[in-house]
Amino acid sequence: MAELYHLGVPTSAVPGLAVLVDPLLPVAPAVAAVKGRALASQREYVSYLGAWDGQDVLVTTIGVGAPPLAIALEELTRAGARAVLLLGTASFRDAAASVWLMPHGAARRDGTSAQYAPVQFPAAPDPQLRACLADACGAAASYGLVETVDVLDGGQRTNGPAAAQDLRCAALFVVAAARRVRAAALLADAHGIGLVGSQVPADTVGEMAVAAYRALAHLEKTDDRTGHD
Amino acid sequence: MTSDQSTGIDAPKGSLGRQYHIKVAPGEVGGVALMPGDPFRVQLVADKLEGAVEVAHAREYRTMVGTYKDIRVTAMSTGIGCPSAAIAVEELARCGVHTFIRVGSTAALQTDIAVGDLVVNTGTFRNDGTSLAYAPLGYPAVPDTELTTVLTQVALETAQLGGLRVHVGINVSDDAFYAEGPEWLSRMTALGVLNVEMESSAVFTVARLRGLRAGMICGVSGNLITGDAEYGGGGNTRLAAGWEHSIDIALEAAYRMQSRT
Secondary structure (H helix, E strand, C coil): CCECCCCCCEHHHCCCEEEEECCCCCCHHHHHHCCCEEEEEECCEEEEEEEECCEEEEEEECCCCHHHHHHHHHHHHHCCCCEEEEEEEEEECCCCCCCEEEEEEEEECCCCHHHCCCCCCCECCCHHHHHHHHHHHHHHEEEEEEEECCCCCCCCCCCCCCCEEECCHHHHHHHHHHHCCEEEEEEEECCCCCCCCCCCCHHHHHHHHHHHHHHHHHHHHHCCCCCCC | CCCCCCCCCCCCCCCCCCCCCCCCCCCCCCCEEEECCCHHHHHHHHCCCEEEEEEEEECCEEEEEEEECCEEEEEECCCCCHHHHHHHHHHHHHCCCCEEEECCEEEECCCCCCCCCEEEEEEEEEECCHHHHHCCCCCCECCCHHHHHHHHHHHHHHHHCCCCCEEEEEEEEECCCCCCCHHHHHHHHHCCCCEEECCHHHHHHHHHHHCCEEEEEEEEEEECCCCCECCCCCCCHHHHHHHHHHHHHHHHHHHHHHHHC
16 A cells, blocks of 8 residues: 655545644644644654544644645655644744634744745745635634744744744645645744743644644535636 | 854753654753764764663653763764754754764765764854744854764774775755755865755754754765765675774764863
């Protein structure tokens, strides 16, 4: 049976919908919400298969930074994934913000996305999936720009409108666009990731995961199948 | 112990106590660290140590400690890519590690390099984003000179015993495993770059900036020019042999380095 090279998941087991989980988030609540069963554990990728509203969903942990995310996205796409949602963390500019962030674009300061497309190429989520996510989150999430970097730099940010700084979104959006799959992200505040050491509560992760699954299930029912917009 | 050309830039904040990502605290590890990318390959290093125990396993970072001859050695995975590798070096350094040897996998870019061969790298073409956050592109990503010399010596001595080929030279670190197009690879080949991997640019740059030693010896997993490869399926027997050799050589090099001080 063919397996994905890095993820170790049997190719035939990959459904059309997938959720990637930031390593700073506990994965158990996301797995429990879809009654997931373990599929594979290889490198930093631990994968589970579950279902939400009758739709199979793959839940996979990823490593730190954009490179392992791009690998996961590439391998899942090659196995047939059509829509991928990242449950991630970011360092919010406004530390008092209590809502989740749905990036509608990412400033590209990472190396991974640069190897896919020139920096002028816009890093933006799929609008249809993003809309489904907004419906699923309701007032719990707000839109904002995120700035994607490659290092936990202790607060050194470019001057601009970014609401948060993260390590993945630019690569997620650019690789997804290059591979014609739908992608979006839902981010929780990690309060200066790597510096303070706060942990996003399991309940919060569970709620984020439910919103992600609702969005993906809604997308699956309404997707016009025209591919990436 | 410091490297030969430390720039001595300030260490980042939050440097005390159990480290956030790797979950290791100062004093729990040895001063020399061998670092594969894959957490499941940490055991390969531990199998060659006496009294090896697991210290932590958090995210992609699995950490074990044991003894080789009379030195305490740490084995910790970096995960894939420069962002996580930089974190590994930063946080291990705060725990007392002063010498880092990456023992990873790499793909060859020259036709005379075969699967299972070893490559000792003397500098890295910085095609990553992480090292750029630390220093401008003109800053050279180079390993510690003395450590690399010893790694090369031990590797060549091992090769003379037969059944092993060693190459020494420059590599490139990329950030995108699946976006290395043929034009880019051809350019690297023409520049004489021996191999491509995804971590050394950050490891070398961060170590240099923090006044630490770093080096790298990798087993060749495939050749992107000839198409020779051993990915999955029937087992990576030649690559597995390369990993074993690279770990043996790295441990002996670490021991000889310790003996010099």
